[in-house]
Amino acid sequence: MILHFAPQTCARVTLTALEESGAPFETRLIAFLAGEHHKPDFLAINPAGKVPALETVDGVIVQNVAILTYLAEKFPDAGLLPQRDDIAGRADVLAQLLRCSSDLHPLVTRFVMAPMISTEPGQAPQIRAAAREALCFQLGSVERLLARQEWLLPEGWSIIDAYVAWIWFRITGAGFDASAFPAIAAHYDEASARPSAQAVLAHEERAQQDLAARGLQFRPPPVAEA
Numbered sequence: 001m002i003l004h005f006a007p008q009t010c011a012r013v014t015l016t017a018l019e020e021s022g023a024p025f026e027t028r029l030i031a032f033l034a035g036e037h038h039k040p041d042f043l044a045i046n047p048a049g050k051v052p053a054l055e056t057v058d059g060v061i062v063q064n065v066a067i068l069t070y071l072a073e074k075f076p077d078a079g080l081l082p083q084r085d086d087i088a089g090r091a092d093v094l095a096q097l098l099r100c101s102s103d104l105h106p107l108v109t110r111f112v113m114a115p116m117i118s119t120e121p122g123q124a125p126q127i128r129a130a131a132r133e134a135l136c137f138q139l140g141s142v143e144r145l146l147a148r149q150e151w152l153l154p155e156g157w158s159i160i161d162a163y164v165a166w167i168w169f170r171i172t173g174a175g176f177d178a179s180a181f182p183a184i185a186a187h188y189d190e191a192s193a194r195p196s197a198q199a200v201l202a203h204e205e206r207a208q209q210d211l212a213a214r215g216l217q218f219r220p221p222p223v224a225e226a
C-alpha cells in the first residue's frame with residue numbers, strides 16, 4: 001500500500017491505522033506549499049486534491065472514513081474498529097467515524113485556517129470565534145463520555161480514538177482553550193502514548209525535515225481573536 005499524506009493533516013489518522021495494522025506500506029509526501037496536491041500526478045490519484053489517499057491492491061481509496069473502514073475489514077485482527085454483529089451497532093460505529101470527519105473536521109479547518117476560508121478581508125476572527133463556539137458544543141458530549149470511559153467505544157481503543165486525538169492536536173495547537181475538557185486532554189495523552197502514535201510522530205518528523213530542507217514547511221497564519 002502507498003499512502004499519500006502530509007504531516008499534521010487528517011492523513012495522520014490513516015497513517016496510525018496503517019501502523020496499527022502491521023501491514024507493509026510506503027508513504028508519499030505531498031507538499032502543499034509547492035502545490036503538489038493540485039498537480040496532475042496527484043490529481044490522477046485523488047481528483048479532489050486532498051490527503052489522505054491510499055493506493056491498495058483493490059485500487060485507490062480516498063476519504064478517511066472509507067480508508068479506515070477498508071483497513072478495518074482488510075486487517076480484522078488489528079482491532080481498528082469493533083466487529084459488531086448487529087446492524088444498529090455497525091451504524092453506530094459509522095456514525096462515530098462520520099462525526100469526526102463530517103461534524104468536527106470542518107470546524108477544525110475553520111478554527112485553524114480561518115484566514116484561508118474567509119472571502120472578505122477581516123472576517124477571520126469571526127469565523128474562528130464561531131468555530132470555537134461550535135467546537136465547544138460538539139466536544140461537550142465527547143468530554144462527558146470520556147469522563148465515564150477510557151476510550152470512545154465501549155469495546156476499547158479504536159481508530160476513532162486516533163481521529164479525536166488528531167482533532168484535539170490540531171485545535172489545541174492553534175490556541176483552543178483546553179481547560180473545560182480535562183477528560184479529552186487525558187484521552188489525548190493516552191492515545192498519543194500508543195506505539196503506533198509514536199511511530200506516526202517519528203514518521204511525520206522525517207516528513208517535516210524533508211519539507212524544511214525544501215523551504216516548504218507549512219504554518220497556518222496567526223489570527224486575532226474576535
Ligand SMILES: N[C@@H](CCC(=O)N[C@@H](CS)C(=O)NCC(=O)O)C(=O)O
Pocket residue numbers: 009010011037049050051052062063064065101
Ligand atoms: N473528507 C476528507 C477531508 C480530507 C482533507 O480535507 N484533507 C486536507 C488535509 S487535513 C487536505 O488535503 N486539504 C488540501 C485542500 O483541501 O486543498 C477526508 O476525511 O479524508
